[in-house]
Amino acid sequence: MxxxxxxxxxxxLGVAQLAAKLAAREVSSLEVTQHFLARIRQExxxxxLATDADVSLxxxxxxxxxxxxxxxxxxxxxxxxxxxxxxxxDFPTTAGSKMLENYRSPFDATVVSRLGAQGAGMVTLxxxxxxxxxxxxxxxxxxxxxxxxxxxxxxxxxxSSGGSAAAVAARLVPAATGTDxxxxxRQPASLSGITxxxxxxxxxxxxxxxxxxxxxxQAGPMARSALDCALLLSSMAGPDPDxxxxxxxxxxxxxxxxxxxxxxxxxxxxxxxxxxGLPKQFFxxxxxxDVLAAVRGALAEYEKLGATLVxxxxxxxxxxxxxxxxIAPAEASSNLSRFDGVRYGHRAAHYTDLDDMYxxxxxxxxxxxxxxxxxxxxxVLSHGYYDAYYLKAxxxxxxxxxxxxxxxxxxxxxxxxxxxTVAWKIGEKSDDPVANYRADIYTLSSSLAGLPGMxxxxxxxxxxxxxxxxxxxxxFKEAQLLxxxxxxxxxxxxxxxxxxSL
Amino acid sequence: MALTPQDIARVANLARLELRPxxxxxxxxxxxxxxxxVEQMEAVxxxxxxxxxxxxxxxxxxxxxxxxxxxxxxxxxxxxxxxAPAVERGLFLVPKVIE
Numbered sequence: 001m002x003x004x005x006x007x008x009x010x011x012x013l014g015v016a017q018l019a020a021k022l023a024a025r026e027v028s029s030l031e032v033t034q035h036f037l038a039r040i041r042q043e044x045x046x047x048x049l050a051t052d053a054d055v056s057l058x059x060x061x062x063x064x065x066x067x068x069x070x071x072x073x074x075x076x077x078x079x080x081x082x083x084x085x086x087x088x089x090d091f092p093t094t095a096g097s098k099m100l101e102n103y104r105s106p107f108d109a110t111v112v113s114r115l116g117a118q119g120a121g122m123v124t125l126x127x128x129x130x131x132x133x134x135x136x137x138x139x140x141x142x143x144x145x146x147x148x149x150x151x152x153x154x155x156x157x158x159x160s161s162g163g164s165a166a167a168v169a170a171r172l173v174p175a176a177t178g179t180d181x182x183x184x185x186r187q188p189a190s191l192s193g194i195t196x197x198x199x200x201x202x203x204x205x206x207x208x209x210x211x212x213x214x215x216x217x218q219a220g221p222m223a224r225s226a227l228d229c230a231l232l233l234s235s236m237a238g239p240d241p242d243x244x245x246x247x248x249x250x251x252x253x254x255x256x257x258x259x260x261x262x263x264x265x266x267x268x269x270x271x272x273x274x275x276x277g278l279p280k281q282f283f284x285x286x287x288x289x290d291v292l293a294a295v296r297g298a299l300a301e302y303e304k305l306g307a308t309l310v311x312x313x314x315x316x317x318x319x320x321x322x323x324x325x326x327i328a329p330a331e332a333s334s335n336l337s338r339f340d341g342v343r344y345g346h347r348a349a350h351y352t353d354l355d356d357m358y359x360x361x362x363x364x365x366x367x368x369x370x371x372x373x374x375x376x377x378x379x380v381l382s383h384g385y386y387d388a389y390y391l392k393a394x395x396x397x398x399x400x401x402x403x404x405x406x407x408x409x410x411x412x413x414x415x416x417x418x419x420x421t422v423a424w425k426i427g428e429k430s431d432d433p434v435a436n437y438r439a440d441i442y443t444l445s446s447s448l449a450g451l452p453g454m455x456x457x458x459x460x461x462x463x464x465x466x467x468x469x470x471x472x473x474x475x476f477k478e479a480q481l482l483x484x485x486x487x488x489x490x491x492x493x494x495x496x497x498x499x500x501s502l
Numbered sequence: 503m504a505l506t507p508q509d510i511a512r513v514a515n516l517a518r519l520e521l522r523p524x525x526x527x528x529x530x531x532x533x534x535x536x537x538x539x540v541e542q543m544e545a546v547x548x549x550x551x552x553x554x555x556x557x558x559x560x561x562x563x564x565x566x567x568x569x570x571x572x573x574x575x576x577x578x579x580x581x582x583x584x585x586a587p588a589v590e591r592g593l594f595l596v597p598k599v600i601e
Binding site: 102200241245248318319321322323325326333340341342343345347357358359362363366371372376379382389391392393394395401433450 | 505509510513514516517518519520521525529532533535536539540541542543544546548551552553554555556557558560561564565566567568569574578581582584585586587588594596597598599
């Protein structure tokens, strides 16, 4: 081991720190990768669905070759793992569903190839558990196994990117990818005490993400700090003109350089002039007092940094629940119709004819939540109900997005809780889908509006469980969000805390 | 307006799903619970409001691109069929559909 770095400390380093050590050749990508693979082999959280040491080590050796040749790019040789919603050529992809058991994609998702050997040179450690087809808030809808929260293994880590959140929190990976349709990056980040950002809808290509709700799905990074997320997002984002027609025609930005270059003139008031809007609907009785206390504490810290707090209103916040749970299942029922037991996916062993094969294959392959959403989606799209439900929801969606634009005339970013409670006990809500849907209240409206949002560790609530502060920006303002989060993390150490069991 | 077991059967058929009797009952009560929540939407005045599909369209026009109509992908027939349930001579097999 060169450079005097104790191997047991490698997992304590974040993305930026590991990248610096790799660039200085104090440690090799092979050593780093072996270290994390050894930790992953011991994991008891259910965070991983697939690993392949041969593949990961070969990628690490390739990164070391590039480093030895003098190449220096910001993420070269740093390992990460992907949510199992991103298709990968070198690892199986299941999207947490039995429907895709043993599925092997012939191609890599755009996000995977941008971060991997053909791009930034990161090393893939494996695939991370998630709710089936990213449908869930607790990762208890995975068809394979639930994921446990490293802060309390009796509790859920959040979902649907629960494996990603738990793996980062438990130092099994320095960073992970996630996807967010209605809060699936922000909510597990909050409940597991890490940092995560969902960019503006269309910032990252959806090509190769197993589709759930196409007008909402968006990829984003999950890591311990805003700086680490900025490093990843810089490689993930950008137009994908030939493969995702909804990807925004905006070039990727070097978000990390923005953060590191920030030398605000305000001295100890680096956020002087930043107006933070607090929607009154996010601070009502629906939010648990322990969560509100942590959020208010973080906002007081923002005031110390020079920001001012202003009251704003998002009057349709409550409506975002039915609107989202009409639109997302409608799109899901359409997207999941591709699983017919013919080209890929599960096929029933016994059937009478083609129609019976479709029905048996789909009923056997889909879990309860996917089935429920297909049923809801099919119903709201069916003849005679389309106008009353789907079209009505799409209209209210515009009103929700307009309300955000009104609020942004009074403030630069919007802040509030991510989730109304800390992580709940495994099994606590498993038989009450509507209770699960209600827990998404603070993340759904910005998803419907397609706005960037993030979760930043902000303290602890009941049971010593982490609480995240949600920051929502206007369209394309990821850099502003990451900057506000970075300044907060320079002044606080919530994001450096680790689960006591580690 | 509550759904009936007949509605559930009709929708399940449209979605090509086969629900067991106990699943039909559970699905019915869960979906009716959900639609009680959805009824709140009726109270919102949406007269003259255009539906929003691409969210960024709320602040400006979003042009959905078309690409050139040329083949851009290499032939990956074998890799594509690795995960197929039944393949013979490069073709996907399905139950007989034409008598």
